[in-house]
Amino acid sequence: MSPRNPTEDLLRTLAPQVLGALVRRYGHFDLAEEAVQEALLAAATRWPSDGVPDSPRSWLITVASRQLTDLLRSEQARRRREDRVARWTPPEQWLSPPADRTARESDDTLVLLFLCCHPSLSPASQIALTLRAVAGLDTRQIARAFLVPEATMTRRISRAKQSIRASGIPFRPPTPDERGERLSSVLHVLYLIFTEGYRELSDPADRTDLVAEAIRLTRLVHRLLPEDAEVAGLLALMLLTDARRPARVGPDGTLIPMADQDRGLWRPDQIAEGTALLEATLPRGDVGPYQIQAAIAALHDQAPAAEKTDWAQIAALYEVLMRLSDNPVVRLNHAVAMAMSRGAEAGIELLDRLELDQRLTDDHRLYAARAHLAEMTGDHARARELYEVAARRTTSLAHQRHLRSRAARLPG
Amino acid sequence: MKYIIMLFGSQRDYDMLTGKAGDGVAWSAEDVAALHEFMGKWNNELVESGEFVDGRGLSAPVHARRVSLREGAPVVTDGPYAETEEVLAGYTIVETDSFDRATEIAARLARTPHPAGTALQHEWYVDVRPLDGPPEPEI
Numbered sequence: 411m412s413p414r415n416p417t418e419d420l421l422r423t424l425a426p427q428v429l430g431a432l433v434r435r436y437g438h439f440d441l442a443e444e445a446v447q448e449a450l451l452a453a454a455t456r457w458p459s460d461g462v463p464d465s466p467r468s469w470l471i472t473v474a475s476r477q478l479t480d481l482l483r484s485e486q487a488r489r490r491r492e493d494r495v496a497r498w499t500p501p502e503q504w505l506s507p508p509a510d511r512t513a514r515e516s517d518d519t520l521v522l523l524f525l526c527c528h529p530s531l532s533p534a535s536q537i538a539l540t541l542r543a544v545a546g547l548d549t550r551q552i553a554r555a556f557l558v559p560e561a562t563m564t565r566r567i568s569r570a571k572q573s574i575r576a577s578g579i580p581f582r583p584p585t586p587d588e589r590g591e592r593l594s595s596v597l598h599v600l601y602l603i604f605t606e607g608y609r610e611l612s613d614p615a616d617r618t619d620l621v622a623e624a625i626r627l628t629r630l631v632h633r634l635l636p637e638d639a640e641v642a643g644l645l646a647l648m649l650l651t652d653a654r655r656p657a658r659v660g661p662d663g664t665l666i667p668m669a670d671q672d673r674g675l676w677r678p679d680q681i682a683e684g685t686a687l688l689e690a691t692l693p694r695g696d697v698g699p700y701q702i703q704a705a706i707a708a709l710h711d712q713a714p715a716a717e718k719t720d721w722a723q724i725a726a727l728y729e730v731l732m733r734l735s736d737n738p739v740v741r742l743n744h745a746v747a748m749a750m751s752r753g754a755e756a757g758i759e760l761l762d763r764l765e766l767d768q769r770l771t772d773d774h775r776l777y778a779a780r781a782h783l784a785e786m787t788g789d790h791a792r793a794r795e796l797y798e799v800a801a802r803r804t805t806s807l808a809h810q811r812h813l814r815s816r817a818a819r820l821p822g
Numbered sequence: 823m824k825y826i827i828m829l830f831g832s833q834r835d836y837d838m839l840t841g842k843a844g845d846g847v848a849w850s851a852e853d854v855a856a857l858h859e860f861m862g863k864w865n866n867e868l869v870e871s872g873e874f875v876d877g878r879g880l881s882a883p884v885h886a887r888r889v890s891l892r893e894g895a896p897v898v899t900d901g902p903y904a905e906t907e908e909v910l911a912g913y914t915i916v917e918t919d920s921f922d923r924a925t926e927i928a929a930r931l932a933r934t935p936h937p938a939g940t941a942l943q944h945e946w947y948v949d950v951r952p953l954d955g956p957p958e959p960e961i
Binding site: 532533534535538556557558559561562563565566569609610611665775804805806807808809812 | 823824869870871872873874875876917919952954955956957958
């Protein structure tokens with residue numbers, strides 16, 4: 411990504427507010443989104459030389475409204491050619507209060523997020539649309555983050571907008587009945603953006619930093635919904651996980667597992683912020699999966715050395731997670747935590763039961779965990795065999811190298 | 823995840839496709855047009871679905887050059903393949919939610935139109951392989 415400048419930061423903060431104001435007033439989410447992108451582009455080219463207007467938000471709304479009028483006119487002309495009656499009122503004929511008012515900025519941004527993360531859209535569409543409409547990134551930046559051609563990303567975004575248009579999802583907050591499920595959907599999309607960025611080992615020098623975007627968006631949601639414990643939990647999880655980023659990769663570009671990382675490289679400010687968030691949130695008692703995962707991340711981050719990790723507490727937290735959802739990877743992590751706190755045998759017994767879970771049959775993580783526990787018991791021949799099985803099952807060469815080096819360093 | 827779908831062909835396949843008279847079945851202009859139309863449609867569907875990443879066809883194997891080492895020095899050989907050796911003829915890279923989805927996309931190629939009697943009828947195959955990528959993050 412190009413170096414951030416104050417204009418760009420301001421524009422990206424205003425983007426969802428301007429879009430929200432336009433959609434609330436005129437509808438036409440798909441065209442309004444395009445109009446806002448045009449207005450942002452106009453501002454990005456003119457403000458640096460002409461100076462930032464006194465009310466940048468009003469300026470953007472005015473320019474975007476004009477752009478939307480043009481788009482609607484050409485749309486109407488097109489529809490007339492198609493012999494369909496178009497029913498819309500050009501913005502200048504509206505008698506309602508102007509779109510430019512501040513009372514509902516925060517509502518608008520939230521409603522926009524609910525819309526972009528609507529469960530009827532595919533994950534790829536939800537992610538692309540959220541990054542464009544709410545984070546204010548342009549298509550080129552999003553395409554570069556995912557290493558796909560711009561045309562592909564353009565299609566993902568326009569498909570998402572078509573779906574919204576076709577399903578007639580209204581631009582309003584979800585009803586109280588829907589709200590829980592719809593917010594989970596928003597948090598899941600933010601989590602996916604985070605993991606997509608976190609998966610990258612190399613420094614995103616010329617690529618959009620999705621980790622930074624995910625954290626920025628989650629901070630925004632946390633500001634808008636300060637009372638929501640799971641939003642705070644997700645933000646804490648991201649901060650506490652990203653705190654370890656500087657220590658994850660060795661000088662030769664290989665992945666370093668947490669146990670072997672140089673903890674002096676972890677970012678103390680992020681650990682402090684994530685921990686403080688959790689300490690303020692957990693006592694409220696409205697505990698969900700993101701808070702628990704964040705609590706696990708905090709226990710790892712707070713251990714001054716790998717062998718000082720509070721595995722008993724981590725195992726207990728995984729037990730809570732298992733009660734919330736039946737996820738085989740959670741059960742796998744729980745087995746490893748049990749082995750670390752009560753001895754390898756306890757973990758091996760749990761892994762044997764997991765062996766029967768169809769969802770994990772081909773997953774290298776199951777064999778890597780079994781290898782690790784076999785190593786703990788001192789059965790090096792069995793561990794070597796299992797590391798090799800795991801190595802053959804992962805599609806990542808870096809991971810393969812790591813698993814084989816674990817096998818190679820076993821004595822005997 | 824990103825996957826590469828690879829298509830293979832021999833110099834002989836290329837020759838038949840481009841209408842070389844010989845022992846094989848030559849493709850007529852209509853056959854070739856039907857092939858191009860089919861491949862174009864297959865490709866466009868991927869662009870439309872937002873799954874297309876990249877795709878190319880390779881020129882005939884006869885144009886291949888191989889650079890190898892002989893006594894420590896690089897030596898260039900022209901057209902190193904036998905007439906019937908199957909080599910990479912084209913590839914498409916897709917980004918899909920699952921390996922199964924990428925496989926399903928590749929399997930559609932089994933319906934590629936071809937004149938009766940060509941190799942496509944009996945020993946046709948494509949390969950689907952995951953691209954190397956970073957491992958699952960430790961969260």
